[in-house]
Amino acid sequence: MTGVDLPTPVPAERRLPAAGPSADPIRVWLDLDRRYHLSVYSLGLACCAVEFVALANASPPAADMAGPDPSGVGPPTTGLEAAQVLVVAGTVTDKMAPLVRRVYEAMPEPRYVVSFGACSDSGGPYWDSYSVAKGVGQIVPVDVYVPGCPPPPDALAHGIRLLRDAIADGTVTR
Amino acid sequence: MTVARRRGVIALLEENCTSCMLCARECPDWCIFIESHTEPVMPVMPVTPVMPVVPVTAVTPVTPPAGSGARQRTRNVLDRFAIDYSLCMYCGICVEVCPFDALFWAGEVDYAQVDLRELTHERDRLAGWLAAVPPPPAADPGAAEPGELSTLRGRNTGAGPTR
Amino acid sequence: MTAPGRSDAATDAAQCARELAVLCDGSVTAGFAEPIVDVAADRWVQSLTLARDRLGLGYFDWLSAVDELDQGFSVLCHLARVDLVGPGPQARPLVHLLVRTAVPRDAAALASATAVFSGANWHERETWEMFGIDFPGHPALLPLLLPDGFAGRPLRKDFELSARLARPWPGAKDPARAKGAR
Numbered sequence: 001m002t003g004v005d006l007p008t009p010v011p012a013e014r015r016l017p018a019a020g021p022s023a024d025p026i027r028v029w030l031d032l033d034r035r036y037h038l039s040v041y042s043l044g045l046a047c048c049a050v051e052f053v054a055l056a057n058a059s060p061p062a063a064d065m066a067g068p069d070p071s072g073v074g075p076p077t078t079g080l081e082a083a084q085v086l087v088v089a090g091t092v093t094d095k096m097a098p099l100v101r102r103v104y105e106a107m108p109e110p111r112y113v114v115s116f117g118a119c120s121d122s123g124g125p126y127w128d129s130y131s132v133a134k135g136v137g138q139i140v141p142v143d144v145y146v147p148g149c150p151p152p153p154d155a156l157a158h159g160i161r162l163l164r165d166a167i168a169d170g171t172v173t174r
Numbered sequence: 175m176t177v178a179r180r181r182g183v184i185a186l187l188e189e190n191c192t193s194c195m196l197c198a199r200e201c202p203d204w205c206i207f208i209e210s211h212t213e214p215v216m217p218v219m220p221v222t223p224v225m226p227v228v229p230v231t232a233v234t235p236v237t238p239p240a241g242s243g244a245r246q247r248t249r250n251v252l253d254r255f256a257i258d259y260s261l262c263m264y265c266g267i268c269v270e271v272c273p274f275d276a277l278f279w280a281g282e283v284d285y286a287q288v289d290l291r292e293l294t295h296e297r298d299r300l301a302g303w304l305a306a307v308p309p310p311p312a313a314d315p316g317a318a319e320p321g322e323l324s325t326l327r328g329r330n331t332g333a334g335p336t337r
Numbered sequence: 338m339t340a341p342g343r344s345d346a347a348t349d350a351a352q353c354a355r356e357l358a359v360l361c362d363g364s365v366t367a368g369f370a371e372p373i374v375d376v377a378a379d380r381w382v383q384s385l386t387l388a389r390d391r392l393g394l395g396y397f398d399w400l401s402a403v404d405e406l407d408q409g410f411s412v413l414c415h416l417a418r419v420d421l422v423g424p425g426p427q428a429r430p431l432v433h434l435l436v437r438t439a440v441p442r443d444a445a446a447l448a449s450a451t452a453v454f455s456g457a458n459w460h461e462r463e464t465w466e467m468f469g470i471d472f473p474g475h476p477a478l479l480p481l482l483l484p485d486g487f488a489g490r491p492l493r494k495d496f497e498l499s500a501r502l503a504r505p506w507p508g509a510k511d512p513a514r515a516k517g518a519r
Contacts, residue, residue, distance in 0.1 A: 094484040121260040121290065125203055128500040130491040131483060135260070137290065146286040147293050149263040159286035166288055199508030210512040250512040 038112075038164055041083030043103055045090025048117035048150045052089045055153035085112045085163065086140075087156070091119035091126055092133040104140040112172065114159055115142045118149040125149070143172045180281040181264045183295070185303035186255055190276035193250035197268035197277060205261035206268060207294075209254040215247040257300065259285070260293040280306040346430035353392055353418070354434050360387045373413075373435040378447055381438050385414060385453045388436060393418045397454035398433070400461060402440075402468045404494045409442040410470055414450065414457075440470060449474035467492035 042052045086107060092100055104113065115136050118124030123134035133139060143166065146159035166172045193210035214235035238244035269277045280303040287293050295303075313320075319329075354365045354372035361384040363376035376384040388394040398415035405411050417433035440447050449472040450457040461472045462481040469490040472478060480487075489496055 094487075095482070097484075118259075118261060118263055121293065122258075123500075124261060125263040127203065127261060128498045128504075130489075130496070130498060131487070134500070135290075142290070144286055144288055145260060145290050145293055147259040147262065148283060152283055155283040155286065158284040162286050162288070171288060193512045195508055195510065195512070198510070201508070204504065204507050207507045209510060212512050248513070 038084050038160065038167075039082050040085045040087055040160065041080060041107070042087045042089055043100060045088065045092060045096060045100075046117075046119060048089035048119070051150045051153055052087060052116065052156060055156050080106050081108060083107050084110065085114055085160065087114045087116050087160075088120045088136045088140075088142075089116040091124070092136045092139060094131045094133060097133050097139050100136060100139050112143045112163055112167070113140050114144045114146060114156075114163055116146045116148075116156060116159065117151055118147065121145045121147060180283075180308075181266065181279060182281040182283045183259065183285060183303050183306075184257060184262075184269060184300070185278045185280040185307050186297065186300035187276045187278065187304060188252065188255070188297060188301055190272075190274040191252055191255065192274055192276075193252050194273065196271050196273065200267050200271045202265065202267065203261045203263055205258040207254060207256040207258070208252070210250050210252045212248040213251050215249050252297070255297045255300065256294050258294045260290055278304065278307040280304070281308055282306045346432060349430050350432045350434055353394070353432050357384070357388055357392055357394075357434070357436070360384075360391060368435055371415075371434045373437050375437050375439075378438045378440055381412075382448045382450060382453060384436055384438075385416075385450050388416055389453060393420060394432070394434070395420070396433075397456045400450060400457050400464065402464050402470055402492075404468065404492065405439075406494060408439060410440045410445055410468060411437050412440055412447050412464070412470065413437045445469060446471040446473060448472070451475055466490075469493065 042049065042056070044050075044052060080103065084107075086104060088100065104111070113136070115121050119126060119132070120136040122137075123129070123132050126132040127134055136142060137145075144159050144163045146155055148155050151159075163172070193208060195208055198204075198206040198208045217234075217236050236247055238246065266279070269279060282303065285293075350372055351365075354374050357363070357374050358365045361374070361376045361380055363374050363380075363384065366373045366375065374384075394416040396417040396419045398417055400412070400414045403411045403413065414436045415433065416436060417431060418429075419431060421427060421429040422431045438447065445468070447470060449461055451461065451472075452474065458476070459481060461475050462478060464470055465472060465475075465478050466480050466483055467490060483491070
């Protein structure tokens with residue numbers, strides 16, 4: 001068997017803070033902003049929308065939605081042009097699918113999608129329906145899948161933290 | 175944070191599972207995947223203070239007496255037990271229907287994934303969730319004593335609930 | 338129990354159903370939560386009009402159908418009497434009942450109820466879309482919920498869900514029949 005040239009690993013002390021598999025220095029600088037501030041836009045299609053609202057309007061504000069801070073995610077945005085993360089919360093029916101696609105395409109890059117709840121993960125309890133898409137992954141590319149029916153608000157916070165960490169270490173790239 | 179009786183992920187206690195398939199059949203989402211096969215029942219080797227040094231190689235299964243009409247005794251061996259949490263709607267029908275108490279609510283909700291296939295939890299991950307299963311709620315102080323305890327205390331006369 | 342002099346919702350509903358059956362030449366059966374008045378299909382609009390005008394059943398709740406296989410389709414309409422419901426000495430209990438008719442499977446059609454209750458418009462559109470029952474007299478029988486280009490009548494019992502055909506049922510496995518069984 002012929003030998004394979006593996007890339008020389010970068011020594012730890014010289015590695016950039018947010019390096020990933022395809023780290024590019026300019027990209028890393030651009031991504032640093034997203035490490036600390038991700039603006040979230042919720043596409044509430046069904047019951048999971050209520051759980052999203054519960055997290056967004058939590059009183060006292062949930063640590064992840066209170067505003068830009070080292071651990072956090074920005075407050076939910078109402079404008080698509082400022083959105084970075086699209087949270088699809090609810091069942092994606094065949095009739096709604098083109099509209100979900102339009103919302104995704106109206107977002108500027110870089111954009112990420114979090115599938116929230118069983119219905120948007122895989123169709124959930126309605127997987128066998130005559131008019132439900134088997135997950136929003138059939139319509140748009142998805143970065144994080146949050147299981148639950150519905151997932152409680154802290155599961156969404158965990159999912160968004162997972163997305164933020166995956167962006168920071170380059171596991172997801174857009 | 176795990177609260178008692180919170181509906182989160184479901185844990186599997188594999189020792190209790192007999193592959194009866196009831197959970198897989200009752201699941202409305204078809205999200206439980208069980209594969210198993212049958213094996214003949216082997217005799218239980220008695221443990222004596224002095225075990226033979228030579229290992230026993232030829233072990234024959236327990237065979238029914240000749241002429242009895244009974245078939246070979248078999249037991250179910252679980253090969254695969256998986257729950258697809260991308261489909262699961264946390265209704266709890268599987269937990270309730272299991273006759274052997276092999277499924278438990280574990281209450282954890284933080285297991286989002288980047289890859290959808292990672293949301294199908296196999297046996298080892300389901301067993302790992304057992305650590306998160308909260309203790310059962312305390313018995314009602316006004317309830318009758320459970321049969322197991324009353325038998326132990328010699329109070330079970332077979333005449334109904336005892337205190 | 339209700340105070341003497343005040344009527345009970347269930348008895349009122351049963352009474353109302355009997356009166357409607359007499360007016361429309363129909364029959365009464367006990368349903369799960371409310372009485373069901375069966376009427377002939379050619380007296381459908383007339384029955385609904387009498388229910389609204391003579392018996393005060395002026396609240397139209399829903400109209401839909403059930404696929405009864407060999408018996409064709411049953412079209413049901415849920416009506417309620419809501420006037421004078423509430424607190425107070427003059428209050429009357431809420432009375433509701435189902436009006437039902439049978440429609441044959443081939444050439445399924447029933448006169449539209451939109452002339453009696455304009456709220457039946459979308460309900461009849463949905464029933465047409467899901468079961469294929471025609472409602473002559475309806476202003477515009479257009480699809481309501483299904484996406485464009487959808488083929489078939491989904492709520493008919495002979496409509497096959499392609500997802501269930503494509504995916505094997507995990508509960509069909511049997512340990513005794515598995516490979517490796519000894």
